[in-house]
Amino acid sequence: MTATIEDLTPRFVEFIPKYLEPGVLYISIEYATTAHKCACGCGEKVVLPLHPTNWKMTFDGVSVTMRPSVGNWGFPCRSHYLITANRIVWAGDWDEEKIQAGRHHGQAQKSDWYGRSGGSRNLTRAKASESNRSKGWLQRALDRLLGHDS
Numbered sequence: 601m602t603a604t605i606e607d608l609t610p611r612f613v614e615f616i617p618k619y620l621e622p623g624v625l626y627i628s629i630e631y632a633t634t635a636h637k638c639a640c641g642c643g644e645k646v647v648l649p650l651h652p653t654n655w656k657m658t659f660d661g662v663s664v665t666m667r668p669s670v671g672n673w674g675f676p677c678r679s680h681y682l683i684t685a686n687r688i689v690w691a692g693d694w695d696e697e698k699i700q701a702g703r704h705h706g707q708a709q710k711s712d713w714y715g716r717s718g719g720s721r722n723l724t725r726a727k728a729s730e731s732n733r734s735k736g737w738l739q740r741a742l743d744r745l746l747g748h749d750s
């Protein structure tokens with residue numbers, strides 16, 4: 601029988617070890633990543649990379665909080681929980697629709713993060729071509745008024 605993990609003890613390491621102790625949240629600041637065994641007790645290794653578009657970690661000197669929630673959709677257990685002040689807070693199963701929405705949200709965040717400068721450049725270009733088009737229309741109207749359009 602597998603035991604459900606109720607809390608995680610943070611352990612700061614340089615390298616994530618090959619074999620993880622259940623109930624330990626390994627944190628490598630050096631490689632900006634964390635790893636722990638799935639809290640349901642299934643034994644799957646959960647790696648949560650730290651990045652503005654992935655997970656954020658808060659360490660108050662004693663306990664660690666990770667955001668967003670951990671959704672192990674790729675594992676048979678499909679467990680979903682939050683790590684709040686070292687505690688595992690079960691978040692319940694998501695239906696497929698919500699998982700998809702969550703994924704889309706993640707992708708939107710990523711493309712916003714990576715394409716911020718490119719996106720605004722495209723917008724400027726679109727605005728410029730729009731004003732060219734309206735200038736053309738205005739020019740045509742003026743031509744018609746002035747009788748150049750015979």
Ligand SMILES: [Zn+2]
Nearest residue numbers: 638640642677
């Ligand atoms: Zn699990």
